[in-house]
Amino acid sequence: MLPEAVCNRIHANHADAVKTLSRLIGFPSVAAPQPQDGYPYGKPAADALDFMLHQLEELGMTCTNYEYHMGAADWDASLPQHLGILCHLDVVPAVPSNWKSDPFTAEIRDGRIYGRGAIDDKGPAVAVLYALRAIRESGIPLRKNVRFLLGCNEENGSTDLEYYMARHAMPPQVFTPDGSYPIIHLEKGMLRLQFTKATADPIARFSAGTAPNAVPADAAVSLSAAFCGTAEQGSQIIRQGDELAYKGIAAHASTPESGDNAITGLLTYLGSDSAFADCRALAELFPHGCTDGSGLGIACADTESGALTCICSMLHVENGTLTGCVDIRFPVCTTKETVLEQVQAAFAAKGFQCEALIQSDPHHTPKDSPFVQDLLAVYEEQTGTPGECIAIGGGTYVHDIPGGVAFGMEYPGWDYHMHGDDEFLPLEQLEENTRMMAAAILRICGA
Structure with missing residues (x-):
């Protein structure tokens, strides 16, 4: 169990942790797609990294700034390299008008701190920082080094991690609190494809999808000839002359069964007219409501990672050229x-x-590895609930790190509005997660 002295320090420092997270949220650290102001991901991301490295230096940790791609803080570099904890300081964009408060000005209400990055991934970074602080202030020695890694481009391709790994080997054991509890040990493989064809279908314009990894909620088509199909219009189809639209339900590509794909809905409708031969062909490859890849002949599943998922996520027709995008998440039973x-x-x-x-x-760390078992034991000790390994269709920050796992900070059954409006983290959970991070560090690297 976590030493009482560490628990006491975490509780005593809780107000400081909230202030630190509030300041960190204040950096609008959306990574720039191209270098800006002399920084690889723009100045706000660089400022956020500088801020965190300064906090870690004040703890007596040895810090290195890898040209603002990533920062690293070592507990004691003279000790054997063993545990890496990987967080990121960049965030997804926010639309301020959709929030109840400024997304880049932390606001506390009803026992929660609201702001972009509160749960993804600035809150977790602050929890790790204050876990390290509590261990240091308690005078507890470590027998192996902890390297705290802070990246600046996780949300936009993880080129920060590529930059770092091209220069340094990762510690033998790495976890990221950029996922869910109890522990994510398996992530499906991913294929993202583009298909094209010069089409003779009487379409002036077809527009659907804005993200390659999301089930589109809306699809619209402008026809260049009268529609003579036999399909029923249905409640999702809106038709005004030669303009047709389908209203579906958005979902993430890793859980497409929770959505209603507007592309396949509209393709099915158009395909009932023989003049829309390519729409009909696509409707056969992507049957509406089917998310297991059966139409493409790729359906498969295994007991550990689950079933393959497949969606047509984007489709555009302009000047007679049809272009589409496919997102596939596949289990470990195939390649x-x-x-x-x-x-x-x-x-x-x-x-x-x-x-x-x-x-x-796919990324797969065996359930029976000592590292996984250590983290599951920490989760069970701190929560009093059974721990289990889970598999996901999405990818975490450790997807390309052999042996890496995601450990926290989202608890089962919670919706923190991650990537959405009014993202938040309960203040009570910030303290709970700080204890969780400290317990993990001490179990793996403690004396």
Whole structure:
């Protein structure tokens, strides 16, 4: 169990932790897609990194700034490298008009701190910082080094991590509190594909989807000829002359069954007219309501990682050229090479070209590894509830780090509005997670 002295220091420093998180939220650290102001991800991200490294230096940790791609803080670099804790300081954009308060000015109400990054991933970074502070102030020695890593581009491709790993090896054990409890040990592989065709379908314009990793809620088409289909209009179809639209339900590509894909809904409707041969072909490859890749012949599943998921996430037609995007999350029972070959064959049979944009193998750390078992034991001790390993369709910050896992900070059953409006973190959970991080550090690196 966590030493009483550490628990007491965490509680005594809680108000300071809240102030630190409030200041950190104040940096609008949305990573710039191109270098700005002499910084790889822009000045706000650089300022956030400077702020955190200063806090860590004040604890007596040895800090290194890797050209504002990533920062590192070592507990004691003379000790054997062992544990890496990986957080990120960049955040997704926010639309201030959709928030009840300024997303980049922390506001506390009803026992929660609101602000962009509160749960993803500035709150977790502050929890790690104050866990380290409590251990240091309690005078408890560590026998192995902890390296706290702070990145600035997780939300936009993790080039920060690529930059760092090209220069330094990761510690033998790495976790990121940028996921969910109890522990994420398996992440499906991912294929992102683009398909194209010069189409003769009477479409002046087709527009649907703005993100390659999301089920689109809206699809609209302008026709260049009268529609003569037999499909019923239905409540989701809106038709005004030669303009048609489908209203669906958005969802993340990793959980597409919770959405209603507007692209496939509209394709199915258009495909009932023989003049829309390419729409019909796509509707056969992506049957409406089907998310397991059956239409492409790639459906598969295993007991540990679950079923393959597949969506058509974007589709545009302009000047007679049809372009679309496919997002596939596949389990460990298959390979990216096998899935790609099957998909390309299915598209070719319909006259479409198809190429891979992103290919990523599954990430799998065995449940019975000592590292995983240590973290599960920490979770059970701190929460009093059974710990278990979980598999996800999304990817975490450790996807490309062998042996890495995601450990926290989202508790089961909570919706923290991550990436959404009014993102928050309960203040009570900030303190609970600080204890969790301290317990993990001491179990893995303690004397």
